[in-house]
Amino acid sequence: MEKARFKWVLRERNRKIAAKTEVFTEQQARRVRSFHSSFKEYSPTPLIELTSLAQHLGIKNLFVKDESYRFGLNAFKVLGGSFAIGSYIANELGEDIDDLPYMRLVSDEVRSLLGSKTFITTTDGNHGRGVAWTANRLKQQAIVYMPQGSAAERLANIRAEGAQAEITDMNYDDTVRYTSELAQKNGWIIVQDTAWDGYTRIPLWIMQGYMTMALEAYEQLPVKPTHIFLQAGVGSLAGSVQGFFADIYGSSCPLTFIVEPKGADCLYQTAAANDGSLHSVTGRLETIMAGLACGEPNSIAWEILGNLSDGFISCPDYTAAQGMRILGNPLAGDTKVSAGESGAATVGLVAEAMRDERLSDLKQALQLDENSVVLCFNTEGDTDKENYRRIVWDGAWGRE
Ligand SMILES: Cc1ncc(COP(=O)(O)O)c(C=O)c1O
Structure with a gap:
């Protein structure tokens, strides 16, 4: 489907894969977290509930795992x-x-x-x-x-x-x-x-490393989410988190959607082609979401995402800019989240799907409504402050 510069493709989960991956298990996540917690900089990053925003958008809950606090480095990486x-x-x-x-x-x-x-x-x-x-x-x-x-x-x-x-x-x-x-x-x-x-060996370890974030979120969530939105460059982060939650919840895993910028939507292209091969995006990979500006999918991540994710969404850049402005200017009672371009993409998508009437088909495809309990990951803070101010203060990349 294509609407207002958003494109999406929905997928049937491959139940034969049994929602289990051997390397992204809860047990493995606990080993990884134990490694990370031996660093003196370690503490779990906050899971922030944006109650007023959820109410405003017309969903039940919105939780944002805020990785801008990770190890004092402003990102989950x-x-x-x-x-x-x-x-x-x-x-x-x-x-x-x-x-x-x-x-x-x-x-x-x-x-x-x-x-x-x-x-x-x-x-x-x-x-x-x-x-x-x-x-x-x-x-x-x-x-x-x-x-x-x-x-x-x-x-x-x-x-x-x-x-x-x-x-x-x-x-x-x-x-x-x-x-x-x-x-x-x-x-x-x-x-x-x-x-x-x-x-494959080192990238697999990297992906396993990201499970600390997923495990913390799982432990912090007061309720089971109905929806998980994951932003993707090559898909390592998304594959890791998807693998972890599939291990935890099995066939009752929340709906999981993968979000990419239009200028570098290699996973969306791969899902849309649905021909058993990986599809790349070449050229300059133009997008403000620098962390997501990757044109070639990670083959290990695709194994997981291609089988277990419920949909892939390719978004215009203003999605991330909207997310940054919304998170940076909280409604009364909500906590401010300082989000960079790649970090804000998923909240931006949920907000656009709920607020923009032109996107009612997308909202329906994502099965978002007043009962939705949404989990997003703010994967980075304001790692490029000049651009942060251009977007949040000066209103650059306004809604199209
Ligand atoms: C802030 C941020 N979010 C998300 C991602 C996406 O991660 P992946 O390339 O594993 O899909 C990146 C990658 O660099 C990133 O820097």
């Missing part, structure tokens, strides 16, 4: 990079990650056993900051490349963690290829948050 680097080191030392909490990981003992390592990655900002932060804590090196058009503030934040970082003149997917070649040539370890043929 460090959960993946840190768990992957921890798991890589455990593997190199022939140990179990359960025996490598933070204090051991940063110890001289582990450093002398491991030697000096260089971790390399491509990022739009948040993932690279998490990798740089982890490498810095472990007294190891990080090299980070960013696609063309990346924000200066995001580059500066990565350099502030001691990483060597640069913005390239390539798009995200080409920068990933470039980084991978450099890693191979120099014997560096590529810590990439997406998988491709022959490269």
Whole structure:
């Protein structure tokens, strides 16, 4: 369907897959959370209930898991990079990650056993900051490349963690290829948050790392949601959270919808084609949602999302801008949520579907009504403050 620049495709869940994935289980999530909670910066991020907003929109509840509080890094991403680097080191030392909490990981003992390592990655900002932060804590090196058009503030934040970082003149997917070649040539370890043929171990750990966020949300929710909205770039975050909730709830899993920007909607394209192959978006991947500006789906994530998600929605950029303005200007009694472009996309979608009469078909497709209990993840705060002000103060990217 296509309406007012939104496109969507609904899917039948593949019940044969039994809603179980072996690696995204509650038990595994508890191991991951135990690893993260060994860091002194760890505390669960808040799950914020926006009561007035839910009432205004005409839904029952709206919960927003606010990842802008994660480890003081303003985004959820460090959960993946840190768990992957921890798991890589455990593997190199022939140990179990359960025996490598933070204090051991940063110890001289582990450093002398491991030697000096260089971790390399491509990022739009948040993932690279998490990798740089982890490498810095472990007294190891990080090299980070960013696609063309990346924000200066995001580059500066990565350099502030001691990483060597640069913005390239390539798009995200080409920068990933470039980084991978450099890693191979120099014997560096590529810590990439997406998988491709022959490269699955580290991205799987990254995806497992994100389960801490899902587990916390599950424990914090006072009621079972009817709807979960997940924003996607390559789909690693969405695949991880979808896998976790499918493990928890089985065939009574809440409706789960995947939200992407129109300029980089590779999962939507893959779902719409429905021909058994992955479909990419190439070119400049124009969108204000920098974290979601990825043109090639993660194959591991698609395995989960393609079988278990209920629909894929491709949105115009103003969806995220609306979400940022709504979250940043709360109704009486609600808490302010500082959300960046990628973080606000899902709340923006729910708000547009409920408020814009032109989108009544979309609202119906999403089965949103006065009984809906909605869970969204604000995956980043104002990680690009200049753009945040342009949108929230100056009204850029207004509703079309
Ligand atoms: C803030 C934010 N939200 C969501 C995502 C999407 O994650 P994924 O690429 O795993 O789909 C990203 C990715 O960088 C991000 O930075």
